[in-house]
Amino acid sequence: MKVRLAVDLIACDGRGLCAELLPELITLDDWGYPMLARRQVPAVLRGEAAAAARLCPKLALRLEALEARGRR
């Protein structure tokens, strides 16, 4: 199953943990909020991505299944 990252920008407070834990996929903008280099998570980074989502203090970062998600 393919997964992708999603940031809930309403919940996000710009703590920046995610960018430290997952610099391969997440950088910070000029105000300290996460920007996703690409949304889809490569298989080799699944563990790190899951850890980053779990450790987000605002529960603003999550992993979503690519197929299960409907159109917005």
Place this chain on the structure above:
Amino acid sequence: MRWVIGNGVEGEPASDKDKVLLAVAPHLVLDGAVGAAELTGAGEVVIVAHHSVREIVSRAAEERLDCGWDPVPVRVVTAADAFVAGEASAVVHWVDRGLATPTGRPPRLDPRPTLVQNVETLAHLALILRYGSNWFRSAGSPEEPGTTLITMAGAVRRPGVYEIETGTPVGELIELAGGAAAPLGALLIGGYSGTWAEPAAALPLPFSSAGLAAVGASPGAGMIAVLPRTACGLAETARITRYLARSSAGQCGPCVFGLDAIAGRLERLAVPDRLERLAAGRDGDLALVRRWLGQVRGACRHPEGTARMVASALRVFATEAGLHAGGQCSAMSTAAVLPVPVPREPGP
């Protein structure tokens, strides 16, 4: 499907089309909303109306109630008076919880799926239900049939709301509004988070999604604001951007900080004679604005829409930016042309 919401919030400061429609033909909108409820099996219709026309819509709803016209209850709610209050999820949030902020999730009440439609779309639906799709298709183009309401604002002789066939050339729309009241400088198409365009490029284009794409614009909120050549496009853009920054719901960091930062640099670029810019470096301001345009984002499209408008301003007013760098401005008047609501003072 449980609810049908008619979106008549119209938070666009220069736009009047939804207010005019609700004031002139409230029953047409209600017919469409009730029709949509019947088609989708919704149990209630809610019309969210701008405060200036809310009583008219309420009266229409009472008339229908008195004669038992509608199979579903119709409720009228006064809209919150804010730019982002018209965003679909914010409309649902307002009806559901009295908070006019976007939620960033597919909007729904109750918590079953909720249909949110602009009141003009509901009026179209009412006409299609009455006269059929062939009649509706007799106006406009095959791809974008029907008529549409547009607000003509700024430097035209008869600003106001007009019903036009979709695809009418932009130049004809300006003639419809009495013609330009001054030599044309630029057009802001689609609303305040729309797109600035050069008149020469935009005038021959059909007012439709396909037609306006040639200048990167779209019908958007159904508005054309005409800027005269006597006004400064950069100053107008800075004022509008500041208004849009102030209109952020304040929920997403990149929107709160990004739009404020962009507005601040645009305000500096809009003033041709500020000595401090020589020290700060105009190119630095422009480069920073361009960098930030790619970084603003949020749960709704407000920040990206603002960024799109600013990006179009940097294209269309590039010559003006060069003049400002040399301490000059082509504007003959510093009076603001496009209306921007005055910020409310914070309460005690």
